[in-house]
Amino acid sequence: MNNYKDFEVKDWLEDLKFRRWVYQGESDLFFKNIIENNPHQIPVMDQAREILLSMRGELDILTETEVGARVSEIMESLPGADLPHFQWWKGNWLRIAAMLILALGIGFGLYKKRGAFEDIRFSLAEKVKPRKVKHMRITNQTDGIQLVNLPDGSSVVLKPNARITYPDRFENNKREVTMAGEAFFEVVKNPSRPFFVYAGSMVTKVKGTSFSIRANEGDDEVKLVVKSGIVEVSAIETKDIQTGREPKKLLLKRNEQVTFNQKNKSMTARILSKPVLLDLPVEKQDFEFKRTPLSDVFILLEQTYGVVIRFDINAISNCTLTAKLGDEPVAEKMDMICSVVNAKYVLRDGAITVISQGCD
Amino acid sequence: MSLIPVKHSEILPEAYLVTRWRQFCTGDKSAFAEITELNYASLYHYGTRFTADRDLIKDCLQDLFLAIWEKRESLSDVAAIRPYLFQSLRNNLVRRNRRQSVFSEISGNEPFDDISPESDWIINETDQLTSSRLRQAIDSLPKRQKEALYLKYYENLSYDEIAVVMGLQRQAVANYLQYGIQKLREQWHHAAVFLTFLSSFFCF
Numbered sequence: 001m002n003n004y005k006d007f008e009v010k011d012w013l014e015d016l017k018f019r020r021w022v023y024q025g026e027s028d029l030f031f032k033n034i035i036e037n038n039p040h041q042i043p044v045m046d047q048a049r050e051i052l053l054s055m056r057g058e059l060d061i062l063t064e065t066e067v068g069a070r071v072s073e074i075m076e077s078l079p080g081a082d083l084p085h086f087q088w089w090k091g092n093w094l095r096i097a098a099m100l101i102l103a104l105g106i107g108f109g110l111y112k113k114r115g116a117f118e119d120i121r122f123s124l125a126e127k128v129k130p131r132k133v134k135h136m137r138i139t140n141q142t143d144g145i146q147l148v149n150l151p152d153g154s155s156v157v158l159k160p161n162a163r164i165t166y167p168d169r170f171e172n173n174k175r176e177v178t179m180a181g182e183a184f185f186e187v188v189k190n191p192s193r194p195f196f197v198y199a200g201s202m203v204t205k206v207k208g209t210s211f212s213i214r215a216n217e218g219d220d221e222v223k224l225v226v227k228s229g230i231v232e233v234s235a236i237e238t239k240d241i242q243t244g245r246e247p248k249k250l251l252l253k254r255n256e257q258v259t260f261n262q263k264n265k266s267m268t269a270r271i272l273s274k275p276v277l278l279d280l281p282v283e284k285q286d287f288e289f290k291r292t293p294l295s296d297v298f299i300l301l302e303q304t305y306g307v308v309i310r311f312d313i314n315a316i317s318n319c320t321l322t323a324k325l326g327d328e329p330v331a332e333k334m335d336m337i338c339s340v341v342n343a344k345y346v347l348r349d350g351a352i353t354v355i356s357q358g359c360d
Numbered sequence: 361m362s363l364i365p366v367k368h369s370e371i372l373p374e375a376y377l378v379t380r381w382r383q384f385c386t387g388d389k390s391a392f393a394e395i396t397e398l399n400y401a402s403l404y405h406y407g408t409r410f411t412a413d414r415d416l417i418k419d420c421l422q423d424l425f426l427a428i429w430e431k432r433e434s435l436s437d438v439a440a441i442r443p444y445l446f447q448s449l450r451n452n453l454v455r456r457n458r459r460q461s462v463f464s465e466i467s468g469n470e471p472f473d474d475i476s477p478e479s480d481w482i483i484n485e486t487d488q489l490t491s492s493r494l495r496q497a498i499d500s501l502p503k504r505q506k507e508a509l510y511l512k513y514y515e516n517l518s519y520d521e522i523a524v525v526m527g528l529q530r531q532a533v534a535n536y537l538q539y540g541i542q543k544l545r546e547q548w549h550h551a552a553v554f555l556t557f558l559s560s561f562f563c564f
Contacts, residue, residue, distance in 0.1 A: 010541065054497070055510055057409065057498075060404075068397070070422075078426070
C-alpha cells in the first residue's frame with residue numbers, strides 16, 4: 001500500500017498520483033507532506049520527476065478558448081442538423097450574431113456622431129466575447145450538511161440554509177464563487193487560477209487550501225477560520241476612492257481566525273487552538289488511517305461530507321487503508337483511495353458509487 | 361444536484377465517458393461535442409510530437425472528428441475510446457505525410473518515424489530540464505521508444521492500448537518501455553553530480 005518511504009525511482013514512475021503531480025500539479029500538499037516526512041526521498045523523487053518531464057518533452061498546449069473555437073468549427077462543419085438534439089453551440093452563435101447585428105446598428109448610428117465611437121468599441125468587445133457560462137445556485141434545504149462539487153473538483157460543505165453560486169465552468173485565469181451562510185471549503189490547488197469567495201462585503205482569495213466561513217445574512221460580522229494553507233482576505237472594493245489606496249489585506253495561516261466587520265471594514269485576527277468555526281465534523285477531521293477497514297473509511301467520509309457512498313460491503317471486506325489524506329477535496333480523496341485499493345468510482349447526483357474487485 | 365462536467369478528461373469517471381460515447385454513437389451531437397472538447401487538447405499535444413506543422417495537426421484533427429461522426433453508428437463497439445482516437449490521429453498524420461512525401465522524398469519504409477523531417481518528438485531547448493545529459497539521453501532513444509514512453513507515462517495508456525495505437529505486439533511495447541526506462545535511468549547515474557543542486561528545487 002502506501003510505503004512511499006521505500007519507493008525507488010521506478011515505483012515513482014509507475015505511481016499515477018505522482019505523475020499527475022509532476023504533470024498537472026495536482027495533490028501538491030500531499031507530496032510536500034511526503035517530502036517533509038521523508039527527506040531521503042528527495043533525490044529519488046527528483047530523478048523520477050526529471051525522467052517524466054523528459055518523456056513529455058516540450059509543452060505545447062492550447063488554451064481552453066482555442067479548443068472551444070476548434071470544437072465549434074468542427075460542429076459547424078457537420079452535415080445538416082438531421083437529429084433534433086440540444087445544440088448549445090448553435091444557440092450561442094445565434095446570440096452572438098444577434099448581438100453583432102444590434103451592435104453594428106448602434107455603431108452605424110453612433111458613427112454619425114463620431115465622438116462616442118471610441119467608447120462603444122470597448123463595451124462591444126466585452127459583449128461579443130462568447131459567453132455560454134451558466135450560473136448554478138445551490139441552497140442546502142436539508143436538515144443536515146450537503147456536499148457541493150465545484151467544476152474544478154473543489155468541495156464545499158454547506159450547512160443547512162447556506163447558499164453558494166458558481167459558474168458551470170470557471171474562467172481561465174480565476175475561479176469565483178459567491179456564498180452566504182456557513183460553509184467549509186476544500187479548494188483544488190492551482191496557483192495560476194486563484195480561487196475567490198465573495199461573502200457579504202468580504203472577499204477571500206486562496207490558491208488551494210481549506211477553510212470555514214460564516215457569513216449569515218443580516219450579521220454585522222463575517223468570520224473565517226483556516227484549516228490548511230494560506231488565505232488572503234480583504235474588503236470587496238478594489239480601491240479606496242478618496243485616498244486611492246489599495247484596501248487592507250490580511251494573510252491568514254492554519255488555525256488563524258479573522259473577524260471582518262461589514263460596517264467599518266475592519267479586520268481582527270486571532271489564533272485558535274483548533275481550526276473549528278462551524279462545529280462541522282470535517283473541520284476536526286485529519287483523515288489519518290492505519291490499516292482501517294475500507295468500509296469504515298467510507299462511513300467516515302459519508303458522515304464528514306454528508307455524501308452518500310454506495311459500495312458492496314462483501315467485495316471490500318478484505319480492503320484496508322493506511323494513509324494520511326489531508327485537505328484534498330472529496331474527488332481527490334476518492335481518487336487516492338481508489339488507486340490504493342484498486343477500485344473505481346462514479347460521482348453522480350451527489351452520490352458516489354464504488355466498484356471494487358476486492359483486495360487480497 | 362446533478363453531475364457537473366469537469367474539464368480534464370482524466371478526472372471524469374470512465375463510466376460517464378462510456379455513456380457519452382454510446383450517446384454519440386446514436387447521433388447525439390451534444391455528446392459528440394463534449395467528446396471532441398475533452399480529447400482535443402491531448403490529441404493536439406500528441407500531434408506536436410510528430411510534426412511542427414500546427415496547421416497540419418489541426419486539419420488532421422478536424423478530419424478525424426468529422427470522420428468519426430460520419431461512421432458513428434459503426435463505432436458503438438469501440439471499447440477503449442482514447443486509444444482509438446490516438447490511433448486514428450496517428451494514421452491520419454501518417455497518411456497526410458505519405459501524400460506530402462511524394463514531394464519531399466521521405467523514404468516510405470518507416471513512415472511513422474519521419475513524418476516531418478525537421479522536428480519529430482521535439483524536446484525544446486526552453487523546456488525546464490535541468491539535466492542536459494538526460495535530454496541527450498531521451499534524444500538518443502529511437503522514436504518509437506519515445507512514443508511508447510510518452511503514451512504510457514504522460515497519457516496513462518496501458519500496454520495493450522499502446523499496442524493498438526502504435527500497431528505493435530504487446531510484447532514489443534513492453535520491450536520498448538523496459539529498454540527506454542533503463543536507458544534514461546543509466547543516464548541519470550552519469551548526471552548524479554547535479555543532484556545536490558537539483559534537490560534545492562523541492563526545498564521551498
